Amino acid sequence: MNSSMQLWSAVLLLCLASPASGETGGDWPTAGWPESDPASQGVDEAVLQRLDAEFASGKHGYIDSMLVIRNSRVLYEKFYQQDYDAAFQAQEDRRRGPYNYYDPDWHPYYRRGGLHTMQSVSKSVMATLIGIAIGEGKIRGPDAKVAAYFDDYAAADQDPRRAAMTLDDLLTMRSGIRWDEETYDYTDSRNSAAAMEASQNWTGYVLSLPMAADPGSTFVYSSGVTMLLDHILHRATGQHALAYAEKRLFAPLGIRAYYWKQTPAGETDAEGGLYLRARDLAKIGLLYSRDGVWDGRRILPEGWVAAATRPRVVPGPDAGGWRYGYQWWLVPYAGGAQQYAWAGVGYGGQRLLVVPEYDLIAVVTGWNIFGTPALSADYALKVLIESIRTEP
Secondary structure, eight states: OOHHHHHHHHHHHHHHHSOOOOOOOSOOOSSOOOBOOGGGGTBOHHHHHHHHHHHHHTTTSSEEEEEEEETTEEEEEEEOOOOHHHHHHTOSOOOOSTTOTTOTTTSSBGGGSSOEEOTTHHHHHHHHHHHHHHHTTSSOOTTOBOGGGGTTSOOSSOOGGGGGOBHHHHHTTOOOBOOOSSSSOTTSTTSHHHHHHTSSOHHHHHHTSOBOSOTTTOOOOOHHHHHHHHHHHHHHHSOOHHHHHIIIIIHHHTOOOOEEOBOTTSOBOTTTOEEEOHHHHHHHHHHHHTTTEETTEEOSOTTHHHHHTSOOBOOOTTOTTOEEOSSOEEEEOSSSSSOEEEEEEETTTEEEEEEGGGTEEEEEEEOOOSSSOOOOHHHHHHHHHHTBOSOO
16 A cells, blocks of 8 residues: 555544544534625625626626625625526527537526536536545545546557556646647637537547646646546446535535536536536535535545645646646635635636635626626635625
8 A cells, every 4th residue: 555545544544533623613504504794794895895786787797696605604695687598699509408508598507597507617526526535435545547447448549648647637637638628719619628528428538539748747727637537436436426426515515406417428527517506606615615524524535625725736827826726726815824715717707716714705607608708716806805804
């Protein structure tokens, strides 16, 4: 047994043998979030109202909701009505289906109901499930070689670099597999993610691509890599992400309303197919801010949150101070002791921001795919931190 496996085995035994740690008090919103006025939680409501007014005016394009939570209490929540039928009608792409971003039955809400697409925030949830599986001893740990998980697929080539690929390389988007998700829009078939979504077997599509770099050497944002994580979870536990999440994540947190797309091959669309309500997405943020503990029960193994939210990778020369962890973005902010907020970021403007230093969680949803840039997470974070006045 190598040192990493010994470490994760020791973590698992500790979690089973000792009381959960990481609680900081406050109410647990399993059955629903308690509410409070902003001032009583040390937040300047006028600052939040200013951001609300910007969203309502259309300054930031199509914004659907805004939710602000501090100290486990909802302080501010707003919804904005958008005429997506009219917006979609102007588009040339009239196809229907779950991967046409201009189909109002699928985007931004599932079947026009209350569940909002999370897009790539789904990746942060997928990584969370990997952490849970490691805590259960189903997966050895981040340094585990992953080639054996894909022995049910024929390799695209005999490139020896494939054998060196680890779970850590996948979690940090450094697989080395050739991928291009940024040159072309997600509605363009030349986009690697769009090509994958048009295929019948997503995992097979990703594994059919050649290697372009040594694993662990180069950050390349890849939705395909997240699909490989779902395949690993299935091989390790017998369940894809949706089934695994239902009992081990959603049920303990009281998340009862959700939808997660399935691929043609029956995989969970772990890279972008999750739909949630904002208040339920915020529960996942709270789980992380409480070190993986929920109401006295340890959901994530001790040490996972610190590992997942450590700024491991500089995601390119234009990162602007952003860093990347285990399928989580790390967004820098000024004026505090902690350097980074933890962020789930999704196409069209899905934003989950977690600032443990201030016990602050915010969720913004939107659907800016019509030429208007999606909400800047840097700007939203700046305003939210500006609203913090005092400790309650």
